[in-house]
Amino acid sequence: MMKIAVLVSGNGSNLQAIIDAKVSGQIVGVISNKADAFALQRAEQAGIATAVIEHKDYPDRVSFDAVMHQKLLDWEVDLVILAGFMRILSPIFVNRWQGKMLNIHPSLLPNYKGMHTHQRVLNSGEVFHGCTVHFVTAELDAGPALAQSVLKVAQHDTAQSLAERIHQLEHFIYPLVVDWLCQGTLQYQTDGHVTFRGQALQRPIQFSQF
Ligand code: GRF
Numbered sequence: 001m002m003k004i005a006v007l008v009s010g011n012g013s014n015l016q017a018i019i020d021a022k023v024s025g026q027i028v029g030v031i032s033n034k035a036d037a038f039a040l041q042r043a044e045q046a047g048i049a050t051a052v053i054e055h056k057d058y059p060d061r062v063s064f065d066a067v068m069h070q071k072l073l074d075w076e077v078d079l080v081i082l083a084g085f086m087r088i089l090s091p092i093f094v095n096r097w098q099g100k101m102l103n104i105h106p107s108l109l110p111n112y113k114g115m116h117t118h119q120r121v122l123n124s125g126e127v128f129h130g131c132t133v134h135f136v137t138a139e140l141d142a143g144p145a146l147a148q149s150v151l152k153v154a155q156h157d158t159a160q161s162l163a164e165r166i167h168q169l170e171h172f173i174y175p176l177v178v179d180w181l182c183q184g185t186l187q188y189q190t191d192g193h194v195t196f197r198g199q200a201l202q203r204p205i206q207f208s209q210f
Contacts, residue, residue: 002182003028005077007068007085012039013167014083014104014174019046021175024182029075031068033087049075055087065093072097079181082136083174091138099188101136102181104174106166108132108148113141118162121153129153129162131170132204133177135188144194145204146186149173152210173207 002025006015009032019027019042030043035052043050051071058064064087072080080101094101107117109132121129130150137143149169153162180186180196187195194201 001026002078003076004079004081004178004182005029005031005072005075006039006043006081006083008032008037008039008083009034009086010037010039010084012037012042012083014170015039016042017171018081018083018175018178019043019048021179023175023179025079025178028077029071031071033064033085039084061088061090062092065090069093069096079178081174081178088140089136094136094138098137099135099190099192102146102174102177103134103136103141103143104170105132105134105141106163106170108150109134109141109145116159118159118166121162122157122159126153129166131166131173133173134204135194144192144201146180146194146201147173147177147205147207150206150208169207169209 004025004027006027008015008030027048029049029051030039031051031053032040033053033055040050053067055064080097082103108130112120128150130148132145133147134145135143151165151169185197189195
């Protein structure tokens, strides 16, 4: 069974969704870069090992990442899930986990990389918005997209209401993609391509609410 570690910084509702979905892998540990992250309580509640590795205790990104890397090796992790982990990872770390590290981002990538996606979507008058699960590569929010869930922006939507609606979508697609990877339905090939049920994945698998 695949051993999974989840990296968090905050609330951890995606961590909770992955725990509750009982994916085919085993969550062996949760790492937070913040001691007061609520996600740590969720992990403890579920009987999952936790580690707090605070970035402010390290002189630079590379030394912080090296400590996290060692923890992942100690736990014999096969798959790393970023779930609201608010640190940019060094290229050395990312390359070590290439094809074995996922992120979820609250936009329809490649649109709206980076922060404050909901407000930016509203400001641009977009009709559609959503979230994307993707493999992590050294370039921020740019790795191969695996699945997306799409919603239609309503006239009364605010950044807050969009955040809530997107979270609901995330809680469905993130566990699903994790499960696909654990089962081998989705596979990362050594040449950087992704296959889904043995076929090259040309574009992310899309779910929509309408
Ligand atoms: C999610 O919106 C995710 O897209 C982004 O960070 C947020 C994490 O939320 N990467 P939670 O901590 O899982 O509730």
